[in-house]
Amino acid sequence: MELSRATSRFSFASNCGLFPVKCGNLRRYATGGGVLVGDSITLRASGSSRRVESLVSNASARGGDEVETVVIERPGLAPFQVLAGVPTPLGATACDGGVNFAIYSSGATAAALCLFTLSDLTANRVTEEVVLDPLINRTGNVWHVFLQGELDDMVYGYKFDGKLSPREGHYFDYSRILLDPYAKAVISRGEYGVPGPGGDCWPQMAGMIPVSNEEFDWEGDLPLQYPQKDLIIYEMHVRGFTKHDSSETDSPGTYISAIKKLDHFKELGINCIELMPSHEFNELEFFSYNSALGENKLNFWGYSTVNYFSPMVRYSSAGLANCGRDAINEFKTLVREAHKRGIEVLLDVVFNHTAEGNENGPMISFRGIDNSTYYMLAPKGEFYNYSGCGNTFNCNHPVVRQFIVDCLRYWVTEMHVDGYRFDLASIMTRSCSLWDPVNVYGNPIEGDMVTTGTPVGGPPLIEMISSDPILCKVKLIAEAWDAGGLYQVGSFPHSGIWSEWNGQYRDIVRQFIKGTDGFAGAFAQCLCGSPNLYQEGGRKPWHSINFICAHDGFTLADLVTYNNKNNLSNGEDNRDGENHNLSWNCGVEGEFASITVRRLRKRQMRNFFLCLMVSQGVPMIYMGDEYGHTKGGNNNTYCHDNYLNYFRWDRKEESSDFYRFCRLMTKFRCECESLGLDEFPTAERLQWHGHQPKSPDWSETSRFVAFTMSDSVTGEEIYVAFNTSHLPVTVTLPERTGYRWELLVDTSKPVPYDFLSDDVPDRATAIKMYSHFLDTNLYPMLSYSSVILILQPDV
Numbered sequence: 001m002e003l004s005r006a007t008s009r010f011s012f013a014s015n016c017g018l019f020p021v022k023c024g025n026l027r028r029y030a031t032g033g034g035v036l037v038g039d040s041i042t043l044r045a046s047g048s049s050r051r052v053e054s055l056v057s058n059a060s061a062r063g064g065d066e067v068e069t070v071v072i073e074r075p076g077l078a079p080f081q082v083l084a085g086v087p088t089p090l091g092a093t094a095c096d097g098g099v100n101f102a103i104y105s106s107g108a109t110a111a112a113l114c115l116f117t118l119s120d121l122t123a124n125r126v127t128e129e130v131v132l133d134p135l136i137n138r139t140g141n142v143w144h145v146f147l148q149g150e151l152d153d154m155v156y157g158y159k160f161d162g163k164l165s166p167r168e169g170h171y172f173d174y175s176r177i178l179l180d181p182y183a184k185a186v187i188s189r190g191e192y193g194v195p196g197p198g199g200d201c202w203p204q205m206a207g208m209i210p211v212s213n214e215e216f217d218w219e220g221d222l223p224l225q226y227p228q229k230d231l232i233i234y235e236m237h238v239r240g241f242t243k244h245d246s247s248e249t250d251s252p253g254t255y256i257s258a259i260k261k262l263d264h265f266k267e268l269g270i271n272c273i274e275l276m277p278s279h280e281f282n283e284l285e286f287f288s289y290n291s292a293l294g295e296n297k298l299n300f301w302g303y304s305t306v307n308y309f310s311p312m313v314r315y316s317s318a319g320l321a322n323c324g325r326d327a328i329n330e331f332k333t334l335v336r337e338a339h340k341r342g343i344e345v346l347l348d349v350v351f352n353h354t355a356e357g358n359e360n361g362p363m364i365s366f367r368g369i370d371n372s373t374y375y376m377l378a379p380k381g382e383f384y385n386y387s388g389c390g391n392t393f394n395c396n397h398p399v400v401r402q403f404i405v406d407c408l409r410y411w412v413t414e415m416h417v418d419g420y421r422f423d424l425a426s427i428m429t430r431s432c433s434l435w436d437p438v439n440v441y442g443n444p445i446e447g448d449m450v451t452t453g454t455p456v457g458g459p460p461l462i463e464m465i466s467s468d469p470i471l472c473k474v475k476l477i478a479e480a481w482d483a484g485g486l487y488q489v490g491s492f493p494h495s496g497i498w499s500e501w502n503g504q505y506r507d508i509v510r511q512f513i514k515g516t517d518g519f520a521g522a523f524a525q526c527l528c529g530s531p532n533l534y535q536e537g538g539r540k541p542w543h544s545i546n547f548i549c550a551h552d553g554f555t556l557a558d559l560v561t562y563n564n565k566n567n568l569s570n571g572e573d574n575r576d577g578e579n580h581n582l583s584w585n586c587g588v589e590g591e592f593a594s595i596t597v598r599r600l601r602k603r604q605m606r607n608f609f610l611c612l613m614v615s616q617g618v619p620m621i622y623m624g625d626e627y628g629h630t631k632g633g634n635n636n637t638y639c640h641d642n643y644l645n646y647f648r649w650d651r652k653e654e655s656s657d658f659y660r661f662c663r664l665m666t667k668f669r670c671e672c673e674s675l676g677l678d679e680f681p682t683a684e685r686l687q688w689h690g691h692q693p694k695s696p697d698w699s700e701t702s703r704f705v706a707f708t709m710s711d712s713v714t715g716e717e718i719y720v721a722f723n724t725s726h727l728p729v730t731v732t733l734p735e736r737t738g739y740r741w742e743l744l745v746d747t748s749k750p751v752p753y754d755f756l757s758d759d760v761p762d763r764a765t766a767i768k769m770y771s772h773f774l775d776t777n778l779y780p781m782l783s784y785s786s787v788i789l790i791l792q793p794d795v
Helices: 118-122 238-242 255-260 263-268 321-340 366-374 398-413 425-429 437-441 460-467 503-513 520-527 595-614 649-654 656-671 763-769
Strands: 005-011 020-023 026-030 035-038 041-045 048-052 066-072 080-083 091-095 098-104 110-117 128-132 142-149 154-161 206-208 233-236 272-275 279-281 288-290 295-297 305-311 344-349 419-422 475-478 498-501 544-547 618-622 686-689 704-710 717-723 729-732 739-746 778-781 785-793
Touching (some): 128 142, 206 305, 233 238, 255 321, 305 398, 344 475, 503 544, 520 704, 595 618, 595 785, 704 729
Parallel strands (some): 233 272, 475 498
Antiparallel strands (some): 005 066, 020 026, 080 142, 098 142, 110 154, 279 305, 288 295, 686 704, 717 785
């Protein structure tokens, strides 16, 4: 690289008080008397080292407040000046005339900002290295620098030096270039599933440098702010949603292709999508040959975050184009277009651990920057593993919780998301490493001794999120357990705004619907929104997120097809995945079964879906369950980038009968005033029944639950019954003078008579077939069936 010198003058007071400490590749130190003392530096460019000697210049002889500077011209790159910078905000921030860089590291003794062109990043060489002076470029524990000039199409990382002592929790290594936790886009590999040069699965990563003129046209987009009680949530995987050939979209598996299929949600009655992890992660984390399938294993689900501010770049059709800015805009476009269709967007976020794993994992970002701050450590530096993934994010450390809040705010204000589902959220209630009252609250509390990882009342992070003026208005959903045995369903610290994935709902409903004794009373609680869990704490039915299936575990179709998991294709000898699935195969294991068994399975699927839609609380559907997607009994498909995890648009058409049922049931829920209540139902509108009216059977052997729900204002009323016995039963319906009961849904009937919508051929004839029963307030129910009847004037 050829170096040329030019001379310019500027004042210490220029650039909003930022004074020059380095020009181009020449570092200089400014003294209080206005004298610049030249220092030799090592210039690293294109893999080579150059030493440049500077001259001593006495600026005071020229008036004291102006200095002579040296600008190094860089062939092919615009020159820039290096100024002290400011410590806030953290991250890279575009300002007039340049970019301010700021990063927290409490234990580092030296730091450098590394700049790359994209070609140099691919070649794994630093284009420009800016060494930071701890006297000038450090305020408290924040290192900072301002680069004045054009930095377009460049990316950045950091190097930190300090103590390398794992037993003390320190992993500083000046040879490692680290990713800024606040980077807004991560640049590394551009194509999903394809290793870097030389087959490298972990090539050098760098952050996008923002530009000041970058704007996105939101077209007037505003938050939808639906009341949570009105939501119907759909858990989906961005890549899996359109990757299958049958999606027939351009750029399948990307944000853009998902936009093309948003009308599917409108048709299904969905008004909220919950995106499985879409922060930057490395899908090649588990990259190895899987002999069971004859293909490589990938981290498909993405629960292993590399960076929390960056959207997953390889989910964009643009890839690395425009240094990741186009990927950001693609995600924004997805949110904007979803909002246009009346669909809110939630993010599944993983603040319980990172992709760096334990002491044997890669050093990408947090570990090399400040390991003892970002991770929960034992006294001898070991990583606590409450996540089951090698490390535990130190969520309640003051610096870490501020980082989390900054991140959540960014995605709400800049990306317009409507809320979050927090994976293994109970970890966010555990005490941090080095816990003490001064560290957490700023003042000592006598006698407050808490062991690292202990669940604490009023955890600071949860309180900080709950009281934040921006975040307190978005949806906040906790997966209220972790891998360390902490289970907080019904007891998660909530401040009246946090809701929970109701794992008890899932387990109880599965047991009752398949005909297990002893669950009638618990099932009734589930139908009411689980007041046994939420009412005493002052919460509402909509604080319960009800679900039968989710990404981990059996799909709805597999829940009625397999008694045992079938995870051999994961290459772990069927050792992984949950062994207790509370499933029932309806008499035969696997998909190949008689017509009778297959009919029963479809009936059970309808029973589950009907239960989900008539329960108080917020229903959540897992992607593909609306058409009966199967994973062949695999209940842990985290590593499969293939048909097991792809939405099958062709199967949606083939299984139009069950899809129709689901679509009509979601529509019924939205239109029925008695469902999705803001308060728990009381005896004023809710009555329980057994085989006879007002005679519910809560005994251990009961397999029948029925109820009526009425609207005191309109007088509308519905009757819902579940018969999960292997025997049929004729039920007596409650009498209503001047009214009669009319059948709407019977899951035991063949399509389309399972749901008697207005478009059913000969609907009137079908209704008349049951009239001889209904005229006498009776209705026959087959085994393993459920019904909905509506009250109509007797005219």
